[in-house]
Every structure is written in structure tokens, then in C-alpha cells.
Amino acid sequence: xxxxxxxxxxxxxxxxxxxxxxxxxxxxxxxxxxxxxxxxxxxxxxxxxxxxxxxxxxxxxxxxxxxxxxxxxxxxxxxxxxxxxxxxxxxxxxxxxxxxxxxxxxxxxxxxxxxxxxxxxxxxxxxxxxxxxxxxxxxxxxxxxxxxxxxxxxxxxxxxxxxxxxxxxxxxx
Amino acid sequence: xxxxxxxxxxxxxxxxxxxxxxxxxxxxxxxxxxxxxxxxxxxxxxxxxxxxxxxxxxxxxxxxxxxxxxxxxxxxxxxxxxxxxxxxxxxxxxxxxxxxxxxxxxxxxxxxxxxxxxxxxxxxxxxxxxxxxxxxxxxxxxxxxxxxxxxxxxxxxxxxxxxxxxxxxxxxxxxxxxxxxxxxxxxxxxxxxxxxxxxxxxxxxxxxxxxxxxxxxxxxxxxxxxxxxxxxxxxxxxxxxxxxxxxxxxxxxxxxxxxxxxxxxxxxxxxxxxxxxxxxxxxxxxxxxxxxxxxxxxxxxxxxxxxxxxxx
Numbered sequence: 001x002x003x004x005x006x007x008x009x010x011x012x013x014x015x016x017x018x019x020x021x022x023x024x025x026x027x028x029x030x031x032x033x034x035x036x037x038x039x040x041x042x043x044x045x046x047x048x049x050x051x052x053x054x055x056x057x058x059x060x061x062x063x064x065x066x067x068x069x070x071x072x073x074x075x076x077x078x079x080x081x082x083x084x085x086x087x088x089x090x091x092x093x094x095x096x097x098x099x100x101x102x103x104x105x106x107x108x109x110x111x112x113x114x115x116x117x118x119x120x121x122x123x124x125x126x127x128x129x130x131x132x133x134x135x136x137x138x139x140x141x142x143x144x145x146x147x148x149x150x151x152x153x154x155x156x157x158x159x160x161x162x163x164x165x166x167x168x169x170x171x172x173x
Numbered sequence: 174x175x176x177x178x179x180x181x182x183x184x185x186x187x188x189x190x191x192x193x194x195x196x197x198x199x200x201x202x203x204x205x206x207x208x209x210x211x212x213x214x215x216x217x218x219x220x221x222x223x224x225x226x227x228x229x230x231x232x233x234x235x236x237x238x239x240x241x242x243x244x245x246x247x248x249x250x251x252x253x254x255x256x257x258x259x260x261x262x263x264x265x266x267x268x269x270x271x272x273x274x275x276x277x278x279x280x281x282x283x284x285x286x287x288x289x290x291x292x293x294x295x296x297x298x299x300x301x302x303x304x305x306x307x308x309x310x311x312x313x314x315x316x317x318x319x320x321x322x323x324x325x326x327x328x329x330x331x332x333x334x335x336x337x338x339x340x341x342x343x344x345x346x347x348x349x350x351x352x353x354x355x356x357x358x359x360x361x362x363x364x365x366x367x368x369x370x371x372x373x374x375x376x377x378x379x380x381x382x383x384x385x386x387x388x389x390x391x392x393x394x395x396x397x398x399x400x401x402x403x404x405x406x407x408x409x410x411x412x413x414x415x416x417x418x419x420x421x422x423x424x425x426x427x428x429x430x431x432x433x434x435x436x437x438x439x440x441x442x443x444x445x446x447x448x449x450x451x452x453x454x455x456x457x458x459x460x461x462x463x464x465x466x467x468x469x470x471x472x473x474x475x476x477x478x479x480x481x482x483x484x485x
Contacts, residue, residue, distance in 0.1 A: 031233035033305060057183075061191075061198050068202070073222040074230055076307035076314050076343075076350055079215055080206030087198040091191060127311040130210055133357040133378030135310035 001054075003158060005102045011161040014055055018160055022047055023059075023067065031074060038138025041146030044071055045119050048086060049093045049112060050150075050157060053101065056094035064090035081126055085119045092118075109150035116143035216343070223345045234305050296409050298332075298448040299323060304348060313356040313378070314342070317445060320349045328407055331445045336413035336437035337361060337401060338445050349447070353439050354414065355380050363414050364402035368392045371402050374415055374433060380440065382415045384431035389422050391429060399433060406454040413437070 001011045026047035034040050044067055051059035068083030075082070092115055093100075100111050120143050128134065188194075209215045301317035319325055321344050329341045331351045339359070343350040354361055357378030364371050370392065374382045387393060397417045403410025415433035422429045 028229065028233055030308070031230045033234055033237040036306065036308070036310075061194050065198050065202070069222060070226060073219055074226045075309040076316070077309040077311070078206055079209040079219060080202045080204070083205065084199060084202035087195065087202060091195045095191065124311075126206065131358070132311035133313075139310050 001161075003154070004104060004108070006104070011158065012163065014058070014161055016058065019051055019055065019059060022157055023051070023063070027067070027070060027074075030071065038136070039141040039145050041142045041149065042116075042120070045086065045089060045116060046146045046149065046153065047157070049089055049115060050153060052090045052093035053097045053108075053112075054157075056097045059090070060094060061087045061090045078127070078130075081123050084126065085122045088122065089115055089119045105151045105154055108154075109147045112150055113143065113147040116146050119143070219343070220345055223348075227345060227348055231304060294409055294452060296448055298329075298446045299325070300444055300446050301325075301331075301349070302444055303442050307350065313353040313376070313439075315339070315351050315353065315445075316348050317351060317447070318348060319447070320345045320347050322347055325349045325447055326450060329447050329450050330408045330412075331447050332412055333437045333441070333443070333445050336415075336435065337408065338435075338437045338439055340407070341447060351445065351447075354435055354437075355382060355439050361408065361414050362402045362405045363399040364410075365393060366398045366400055367394070368397075371404065372399075374399060377432075380434075381418075382433040382435060384415075384417070384433060385428065387429050387431055389424065389427060389429045393417060393420065393429070393431060395420060398436070406451055409448065409451060 001013065002009055003011065023044070026043035029043040048059070048064055048067060052064075064086035065083050068081075068086040069079065071077075071082040071086075072079045093112075096111065096115075100108050103111065117140070120140055124135065124139065189197075205215065209219075299319060301319045301323075304316045304318050307314035307316060317331075325341060325344055327341055327344050331338045331341060337354055339351045339353040339356070341349050342352040352359055353376070354374075355376045355378070357376055359376040361374050362371070363374045363384075370387075372384055372387055374384050377383050384393070384399070395417050398413060399415045399417070401408035401410055401412045401414055413436040415435050417431055417433050419432040420429055421431075
């Protein structure tokens with residue numbers, strides 16, 4: 001696998017435990033008290049979206065559903081709210097995966113932005129429809145910040161795959 | 174996939190179609206959403222997931238509390254001494270009332286006995302520490318550090334040193350969720366101290382409260398204090414809830430719009446006291462008592478049963 005399909009660099013296959021580790025890390029970031037600040041991205045949605053695009057055979061709607069349930073309980077939200085949004089995000093991300101990976105990182109980020117915004121808007125619509133309070137516009141800045149983080153996130157999450165298996169200076173690639 | 178993978182991509186074993194899976198998961202999510210919202214019958218699922226999530230969440234809160242601790246540690250001797258002096262001062266100013274409180278309570282009890290009025294219930298409870306505010310941006314809730322283990326049940330009111338903060342809405346094994354009175358459509362039955370008029374105060378979701386269903390010509394002024402009326406069987410009577418800040422009287426509507434702010438430090442961090450559940454109120458008289466007509470059927474039945482038992 002390459003960083004993008006147009007790149008000539010070939011990566012190592014991803015280690016499954018690293019996917020689990022990064023998703024748990026994202027959940028931990030979500031649990032931090034910073035979550036109340038306006039513009040803090042939904043880390044779980046971001047990392048989930050990343051893996052659904054990179055590894056849609058390993059991470060899909062099942063993961064999205066479980067993570068959504070976890071976030072619902074952690075937030076004290078209505079059960080099913082995050083599940084619905086995350087499952088839809090996972091489906092869209094993995095079906096767009098083959099297209100998105102052809103673009104350079106900056107354009108990837110632009111394509112990811114509507115997905116993340118939709119995730120947030122969908123949750124807001126679900127809650128507002130049943131009579132919740134409007135959370136303020138700060139709630140919708142999160143996805144924009146998340147999009148700005150797409151390039152550093154891609155670099156960090158692909159870091160374990162950059163190293164070659166054996167250190168051989170005469171290796172062709 | 175265009176890359177090199179160790180395992181070949183499964184050409185023939187692909188599992189269910191993505192669209193079918195999507196439909197399935199979305200249907201399940203929507204079903205959970207509706208059931209949780211309308212019937213509240215998924216508490217067991219929520220509690221079991223919370224058992225895993227809660228410890229992790231507490232750990233994640235430690236950096237923040239460490240910063241708080243460090244800040245208060247570095248606050249310095251002078252600030253602490255000043256605070257100590259202020260506390261001593263307030264203690265002295267409240268001392269006359271406190272010292273006579275015990276005597277007053279005894280006297281009140283005796284007078285109530287003389288008048289054969291039911292005794293006032295004593296307010297007991299447990300002090301709990303606020304762990305964190307719930308992340309859900311659509312509601313106003315806090316999580317406290319005592320739960321089923323400490324015998325807390327859903328419905329108990331929570332107060333701080335100045336007034337009512339909220340009500341316990343969910344209980345987990347080691348924590349409980351308190352919905353603040355400022356949460357949207359959270360309801361507290363209240364009484365206006367000055368006029369004694371009863372009403373209901375609703376949370377607005379923006380940090381304010383609204384006193385609804387008060388006629389436009391109601392006797393209410395800015396700075397009136399609202400206390401719990403105790404008619405609901407949940408809140409004990411007499412706890413301060415809110416202060417009126419703004420009244421809009423518009424003759425086009427039959428009700429005045431009355432806005433209040435909570436008296437308790439609802440958005441503060443620290444400790445709250447979860448009051449014990451009240452003794453159940455005496456049963457309401459049957460609704461059919463004074464109403465002749467179709468609704469006296471059950472009463473008749475009851476009477477006939479009584480005579481039947483007498484006959485036996």
C-alpha cells in the first residue's frame with residue numbers, strides 16, 4: 001500500500017493492533033476535559049474516517065457501531081446518536097476510499113471535510129428533532145479543525161508503516 | 174486495493190453487501206435511539222458499557238484535576254489566610270441563626286404537634302464530588318462520584334450550599350448523572366416566597382429558567398425568590414431555586430414571560446449534596462370522589478366488594 005495511490009513509495013502492511021490502539025487513543029482524547037472547548041474535533045470520528053479510507057477491509061461499519069455506542073455512553077447522550085452518524089460515516093468513507101486515495105493529502109482533506117461535517121450535523125439534527133437545546137455554532141467548528149489536522153494525522157498514523165522490515169541499504173525500494 | 178498486502182484480497186468471500194450492512198446498522202441505531210429516548214428501557218445496556226468506560230473516563234480527567242490541584246497548591250499562604258478569615262467572618266455572621274436553629278426546630282416540631290400538622294421532614298443526604306460535566310453538548314448534566322454502591326437512586330434532588338442544583342437522572346454502579354435545573358425542559362415545582370403563589374419553573378437550556386403559565390397580571394416582581402414547593406414529592410419544600418430577573422408582560426398573550434436565574438452555583442465545580450429520597454406522599458384522594466356520573470362505577474364496585482366481604 002502507498003501513502004497515496006499516485007505515490008511510488010510502498011508501505012508495510014498495517015498491524016491490526018495499531019488500528020485498535022489508535023482508536024482507543026482517539027476515544028481517550030475525546031474523554032479529556034478539553035471536549036467542552038469550542039472547535040475541539042471529534043477524534044474518534046476523525047480516526048475512524050481515516051482507517052475506513054485506508055483499510056476498509058479491516059475497519060468498517062461494525063467498528064463504527066461499537067465505537068458509537070461507546071461514545072454515546074461516555075457522553076451521556078441518547079443511545080444510538082453516535083452509532084447512526086458513525087455508521088453512515090464509515091459507509092461513505094469506505095465507499096469513497098478508492099477515489100480519495102488518488103488525491104494528494106490536501107485535496108484528501110477537502111474531501112473528508114463534508115463527511116465530518118455531515119457526521120456532526122446529523123447528530124445535531126437527530127437531537128434537535130426530539131427537542132434538545134441548540135449547542136451553539138462552536139459545535140460545528142470541530143470538523144473544520146479536524147480537516148486541518150488530516151495531513152499531520154495521516155503522517156502520524158502511517159508512521160509505523162514507513163519503516164522497512166529489514167534494514168538493508170541495498171534494497172531496491 | 175492497489176498496494177502489496179500479505180494476504181490476498183478475498184475475491185469471493187466478501188460477507189454481506191455493504192448496503193445491506195448499512196441498512197441493518199442504521200435500523201438498529203435508530204431503534205436504539207427511539208427506545209432509549211421514549212421508553213428508557215436500555216439502562217442495563219448503558220450501565221454495563223459505563224462499567225468499562227467510566228474508569229477510563231475518570232483517568233482521562235486526571236490531567237485537568239492535577240492542574241487544578243497544582244494551581245491551588247501554588248495559590249500561596251496569603252490567599253488561603255484571606256479565605257480562612259472570610260470563612261471565619263461568615264461563620265460568625267451566621268452563628269446567631271445556627272445556634273438558635275436547633276431550638277427553633279424543636280419548637281417548630283412541638284407547635285406542629287399541637288396543631289396536629291404532619292411533621293416537617295428532615296433533609297438528610299450524602300455529599301458527593303462532581304467528577305466532570307457530561308460531554309453531550311445538547312444537555313446540561315454533571316457526573317458525581319457516588320452511585321448504586323452508595324444507595325443513590327434516580328430521582329433524588331441535589332443541592333449545593335445556596336440552593337437546588339438538579340436531580341439525579343441516571344445511576345451507574347460507581348457514579349451518577351445529575352441533570353441540572355437549567356437543562357432544557359427540566360421542571361421544578363416552586364413557590365414564590367413573597368406571595369406564596371405556586372408555579373412550575375422550566376429550564377431553558379441557555380443557563381436561565383422560565384416561570385411558565387403565570388397570568389399576565391400575576392403578582393410577581395423582579396428579584397422575587399422562588400423556593401421549592403414540595404408538592405411534587407421529590408424536592409423538600411423551602412430550598413431556594415431561582416431569582417426573577419426579567420418579566421415581559423405582553424397583552425397579546427395570556428401568560429407573562431418570566432425569566433429567572435438559578436440561585437445555586439449550577440455551573441460551578443465542587444461538591445453537591447444528594448438528598449435522600451422523600452417519604453412517599455399520602456395517596457391522593459380518588460379522582461371520582463366529588464364527581465357524579467360515569468366515573469363512579471369503580472367506587473360502586475369497591476363498595477359492593479366491601480359489603481361482600483362484610484357478608485362473609
